[in-house]
Amino acid sequence: MKATIKDIAQAAGVSPSTVSRVLSNHPRISAETAQRVRAIMREMRYQPNQLARSLVSRKRTIIAVVLPSTAETSLSDPFFYDVLRGISVGASQEEYHVLLSTGAAPKAEGAKLEELMHSGIVGGAILLTSKVQDATVQALLEDRFPFVVLGHPDQDTQIHWVDNDNIAAGCAVTEHVLARGRRRVAFIGLDAHYRVTADRCAGYHLAHERAGLSPARAHVLEMPYASTRVSPERLRALFSGKDRPDAAVCTNDLIALEMMRDLAALGLRVPEDVAVVGFNNLQAGRYSAPPLTTVEIDAEGLGRSAFRLLLGAMEHPKGGAARQLIPFQLIERGSVG
Amino acid sequence: MKATIKDIAQAAGVSPSTVSRVLSNHPRISAETAQRVRAIMREMRYQPNQLARSLVSRKRTIIAVVLPSTAETSLSDPFFYDVLRGISVGASQEEYHVLLSTGAAPKAEGAKLEELMHSGIVGGAILLTSKVQDATVQALLEDRFPFVVLGHPDQDTQIHWVDNDNIAAGCAVTEHVLARGRRRVAFIGLDAHYRVTADRCAGYHLAHERAGLSPARAHVLEMPYASTRVSPERLRALFSGKDRPDAAVCTNDLIALEMMRDLAALGLRVPEDVAVVGFNNLQAGRYSAPPLTTVEIDAEGLGRSAFRLLLGAMEHPKGGAARQLIPFQLIERGSVG
C-alpha cells in the first residue's frame, strides 16, 4: 500500500496538518520539524496524492490541449505536432501536465472540453482549433475558465491568443517572388472560413498593392481548408493561356509539394517556369526536388508562448486578455530561383 | 458555482447515494427515480467531479504516454506522432484521456513516471521509449502498475508489448532489392543498443542467408541512433572502389533521404547506380526525387494496439503478459527501380 500523509505523520510523530504544511513550505513550521518530516518522506518514498490535493485546494496541475474535431486530419498535420512539443516542453518545466483532447470522440469537441473542465481534471486549455467554435468559446468565457487559442479570433474579444502575423508573412513571401521579377503571382488555397489562409491572402494582396500592382482575379484559387491538392482540371486551367502564372504562393507546404509534382507532369519546370513557395516549413520540403522555399512559422514557439499565456491566465484570473505574435522567417531554397 | 451531487440530490428529493447509483446504472434503482434524477442532471448541467470520483473508487480515467527522455528529439520524429494519434483515437473511444509525459523535465524520465503513478493521476502507461529503462520498468512491475511498452524488450519477462516484426521487415526489403538483381546491398544505421535497428539488420542478414549470399562486412554501417546523416567521409569511403554497394537499406527514411541527397552530390544516381530503401514511410519520402521506397510500419496501428493492451491490463490486473505484432507493408516507389 502506498504511503499516505497520515503514515508520514505517524512516523514523524506529528499531525497530518504539519506534514501538509511542510509540503507547502509553510513559514510557521520550525526548520527542525521540517527537516525531520522531509527525511521520513524521502525514506518512505512518499508522493502526495494529486487527486485529493486538487480536490480540496482547487489547484489543477493538468492543462488540456484541444485538437480540431477531425483528429484524423489534424493529428496528421505535423504543424500541430510541433505546437504540441512547444506546449509540452513549457509545461513540463513548470511541473504541469498536458492532457490531449482529440475531438475524434463520440462526443463533439466542445462537449468534451466542457466535460473536462467541469469534471475538475484540467485547470486550463489551449485550443488548437483555428476556426474558433463560438459556442465552446462562449461557454468557456462564461465559466471564467482559463484558455488560450491558437490563431487570432475574428472579433477581438477578451480572449487570450497567440499567432503568427500571417498578413506580414503573406506579404513577405509575395514580395520575395516579386523582387525576383515574377509578375503573375498566383495565390493557392484561400478558404475564407479560416483566418490563416485569409490573412496570408491579404498579405499577398498587400504586397501587390505596395508594388503598385494588382493581381489577376483568376489567379487567386480558393480551395477547402482540408484539401491538399488542386484538381488536375483546375490546375491545367490555371496554367494555360499566355497569362499563366509564373509564380505560386501556396497557403501551406503540402499544397506546394503536391503542386510541384503536378506541374512537372504538365511539363512546367520549377523554378524556371513557375516559382513556388509554401508555408510552415515541413520536413518534406527539404527533400523535394527542388527543395521548397517556405516560411518557418515556429510552431514550437507558438506552443511555448501559448503555454506561458495560459499560465498567466491561470494565475491571474482577472488579468486582461494577453496576445502574442510569434516571428516568422523566410527560408530560401531552390523553388523560387 | 458548479452543481455537485448534493445539489442534484436535493433538487430531486433523494439522497446523494441514489444519485450516485443512477450515475452508475445500479440495478436496484427504480426506472422512475432514475429518469427523474437524470432529467435534473441534464437540466442543471451536472458533471460528476472526476477527482472525487477517482479518489474513492480508485478508478483512473487517464493514461500516461511516456516519450523518450530527450523530448526534443523524440517529439520531432513523426513516428511518435503517429503512434500518439493511434493511442489517442483508441483512448477517446473508450472515454479515457491521454496525458503526455515528456522526459524533458527537470526530473528524469523514470522519476516523472513514478510521480505520475504514485500521485494517483494516471491508471496506466504506454512507454514509447524503445530502449527500455530497466530501473523504471522494474519499479512499475513491482508496484503492479499496468503498462505497455512499444518495441519488444530484450529478455521476455512478464511485460506487455506491441511491436512490428522488424526482422521480417528487414528481410522483406532486402529480398525486394535482391530480387531486382542488386548484389552488393549495404545496411545503413545499425545501433546495437536499439532493438529496432538490430532487428532490421538481422533481417537483412537473414535475407542474404536465404539467398545463399553473404554481405560484405564493410557494407554494414553503424551509426548512433539519433543521427540521421552519414558523414561525407564515411559515405565517400563506402561508395568508392569497385565493390561499392549498388543498394542501401537504411534503418529509417530520414537517413535514406539524407543519403539520396548526398549520393547525388557524389554523382551517383538513384536508383540506377544505387537503390535506396528506408523504413517508416515518412511523408517526406513521397515528395523526394525519386520518391522513396519504404516500409509502412503502421505507427498508428501500433498506438491503437498499445492502448487496447493497456486497457486489458488495467481491467484484468492478473492477466498474463499480452503481446502483439503489427503487420508492415512494403511501399514500392521510385528509389529501387
Added chain:
DNA sequence: AATACAAGTGCAAACGATTGAACAGCACCA
C-alpha cells in the same frame, strides 16, 4: 505579576464523490 504577542502545532471540517450495510415497505405464504 499580569498581559500581549508570536511561533509552532493540532483539531476538525471541508472537498465531492462511492459503497457496504442497514432499513422500510410490500407481497406472499403457511
Added chain:
DNA sequence: TGGTGCTGTTCAATCGTTTGCACTTGTATT
C-alpha cells in the same frame, strides 16, 4: 400472525489532502 424475500432507498464511513481556527508554550512588554 409472523416469517421470508424482494425492492428501493438512505446512512455513514471513507478516499487523502488542505486550511481556518484554537490551543499551547515561551518571551517580551508594561
